[in-house]
Amino acid sequence: xxxxxxxxxxxxxxxxxxxxxxxxxxxxxxxxxxxxxxxxxxxxxxxxxxxxxxxxxxxxxxxxxxxxxxxxxxxxxxxxxxxxxxxxxxxxxxxxxxxxxxxxxxxxxxxxxxxxxxxxxxxxxxxxxxxxxxxxxxxxxxxxxxxxxxxxxxxxxxxxxxxxxxxxxxxxxxxxxxxxxxxxxxxxxxxxxxxxxxxxxxxxxxxxxxxxxxxxxxxxxxxxxxxxxxxxxxxxxxxxxxxxxxxxxxxxxxxxxxxxxxxxxxxxxxxxxxxxxxxxxxxxxxxxxxxxxxxxxxxxxxx
Numbered sequence: 001x002x003x004x005x006x007x008x009x010x011x012x013x014x015x016x017x018x019x020x021x022x023x024x025x026x027x028x029x030x031x032x033x034x035x036x037x038x039x040x041x042x043x044x045x046x047x048x049x050x051x052x053x054x055x056x057x058x059x060x061x062x063x064x065x066x067x068x069x070x071x072x073x074x075x076x077x078x079x080x081x082x083x084x085x086x087x088x089x090x091x092x093x094x095x096x097x098x099x100x101x102x103x104x105x106x107x108x109x110x111x112x113x114x115x116x117x118x119x120x121x122x123x124x125x126x127x128x129x130x131x132x133x134x135x136x137x138x139x140x141x142x143x144x145x146x147x148x149x150x151x152x153x154x155x156x157x158x159x160x161x162x163x164x165x166x167x168x169x170x171x172x173x174x175x176x177x178x179x180x181x182x183x184x185x186x187x188x189x190x191x192x193x194x195x196x197x198x199x200x201x202x203x204x205x206x207x208x209x210x211x212x213x214x215x216x217x218x219x220x221x222x223x224x225x226x227x228x229x230x231x232x233x234x235x236x237x238x239x240x241x242x243x244x245x246x247x248x249x250x251x252x253x254x255x256x257x258x259x260x261x262x263x264x265x266x267x268x269x270x271x272x273x274x275x276x277x278x279x280x281x282x283x284x285x286x287x288x289x290x291x292x293x294x295x296x297x298x299x300x301x302x303x
Contacts, residue, residue: 002043007069009036010048014066019056093122094280097136098146100224102267103127106244106291107146114287121280129223137272143281145270146288148200159269159285166201166263167246167298169228170255171235182257184212191237192216196223204263205240212261229254243297256298 012022013033023030041048048062096107103125111123126142133145134153151158168182176182187209195202209216220236222228225245232239233254242265246256269285 002040006036006040006043007072009033010040010062011066011069011073013037013049014058014062014069017058092118092120092280093124094144094284095124095126095142096144096146096284097126097128097133097142098144099130099133099148099267100127100226101148101242101245102146104224104226104245105248106295107288110284110288110291113291114284118280118283133270137270140272140275143271143278144284147268147270149266149268150200151268151270153270155273156270157273157275161266161268162289162292164243164265164267164292164295165297166205166240166259166265167243167256168259169232169239169241169246169249170257171232171238172253172255174238174255176238176257177255179257181260183260184208184214187216187238188214190216191220192218193228193231193237193239194218194221195225195228195241196221201242201263201265208261208263244295246298250298 008026009022012025013019016022016025019033019037020030023033026033037048044065046061046065047059048065050057050059096103098107104127107125111125115121115123124142126136128136130147130151133142133147134151134156136142137145138153138155149158149161168176168187170177170182176186179186195205217237220231222231225241226248228239228241229245229249229252231237233249233252240259240263243256246254250256269288271281
């Protein structure tokens with residue numbers, strides 16, 4: 001039977017490319033390392049290392065085996081890390097996924113606030129499209145998700161719908177930069193960078209322009225707000241996006257303006273229906289809500 005010590009010895013040799021350095025790494029003798037490797041080769045019926053004058057050569061069989069061993073060791077390391085957190089009274093982990101409008105800029109702020117009262121909790125954050133977030137939550141791979149509404153999906157429990165007001169992004173030196181508010185008629189015939197088709201925010205924006213009968217030059221579109229910010233910053237056009245990503249645009253020297261008519265950006269927190277209400281998830285959701293409530297939105301960059 002293959003033992004943990006044999007696998008540990010094999011991994012150490014693969015990492016150090018030396019029986020001597022592997023022995024030092026594991027704090028055992030070189031003969032002990034050699035014996036463990038020999039026993040492993042016998043047990044697996046593989047030749048892992050070819051002994052040569054002045055050293056050894058890693059075989060292809062060893063390289064193939066090592067990829068499997070390393071994946072297993074990563075799992076063991078996570079278990080050891082969890083045990084260490086438990087011993088030190090720092091137990092807990094939470095996995096969050098969601099739309100990049102939240103995960104790229106805003107949720108890191110939430111994580112900071114959360115960890116101020118939950119020191120040592122392990123937080124994992126993953127950016128993805130709404131549909132992927134639903135799948136990950138349903139598969140129990142993540143605890144919480146943050147998505148644009150609607151979120152009426154079987155097996156998904158959505159929180160209350162929350163609201164934010166979209167803003168207008170302007171390139172540097174744009175003719176509208178001195179306006180207090182940008183109105184829909186101000187963007188007539190402007191090159192306009194759109195969100196991807198099919199998103200609720202895109203549909204609301206298009207509906208507003210269609211209702212006002214205001215034409216735009218629709219030449220560019222992008223899936224994520226952060227990409228749109230970069231395009232506007234490079235002078236490719238104007239746009240309308242949610243305020244969370246727009247705040248970072250202002251911090252990097254961009255210009256945003258309130259937009260009329262108001263375009264409502266709606267979002268919610270999701271988790272798998274029927275799951276126990278874990279205290280960490282409840283605390284994170286409460287922290288998120290508090291951060292949303294205190295969010296001032298994009299502020300004008302210093303002139």
